[in-house]
Amino acid sequence: MQLMINIFKLKSLISKPKVKIISAYDDRFSKIGKISEASIKNYANHFKFDHEIYKINKFKERPPAWYKIKVLIENLKNNNYDYIVWVDSDAFFCRYENIIDYVDRNKNLSLVFHNVFSQKGNKETYFNNVIYAPNTGFMVFKSCDWSRSFLELIWSQKKFINHPNWDNAAVYSILGYNSEIKKKIKNRFNKKFFDKIDKLPLIWNSIPNRNYFSPSNENITLFEFDPVVIHLAGMRRKNRLKFIKLFKKNFI
Secondary structure, eight states, X not given: OHHHHHHXXXXXXXSOOOEEEEEEEOGGGHHHHHXXXXXXXXXXXXXXXXXXXXXXXXXXXXXXXXXXXXHHHHHHHHTOOSEEEEEOTTEEEOSOOOGGGGOOTTOSEEEEEEEEEOXXXXXXXXSTTEEEEEEEEEEEEESSHHHHHHHHHHHTOGGGTTSTTHHHHHHHHHHTOGGGTSTTOOOOOOHHHHTTEEEOOGGGSBXXXXXXXSOOSOOOOBOOSSOSEEEOTTOOHHHHHHHHHHHGGGOO
């Protein structure tokens, strides 16, 4: 792994790709979103990446979570950058590691996969209720036709517009995580897509237990020690704010 990272670092020194980081939040999420925005700005400025934070004000066609697919499509259509990085507005950079040093240039999408509890008690996994699945809270898209087509396909999945997991449900469906969408349907993983997806180390999407302040009997952790990105996915808003108050000093 270390050798691979060193090879990527050498490539990044030879030719520095043009990178833009984007995120978005609405007024209801502004307390958390503004802290994430400051973290993104510091990180982007350190590596001389461009960045843009969108305010979701007039997006009425779908629930706000879908907005990221819309702006990712728009940014990739412009074709002004080699890579577009998406960061959820409840995610925060904690230290300076160049994401491009971790990206496989031969892949088109890089993101973190987690071992998570299956929504359907999936019987195909090595534990009865665990599945290895992608998290879309931090994603790196190469600017190419594949990325644009993949995002357009996600957007076209209208049956998931009001699904509890919104765009993430659409991604699961496209990739073949059928057991997470409907009961008693076998997973049929789509090799055509997986061949172009790179799995990032957990430090790029480290998620504390959603019941951080009231530990339950959950025995799977999505948290990685010394993360680059900490992501408060699944937490209630009041617990996110409490967590931020306690650990904001660790954000850049």
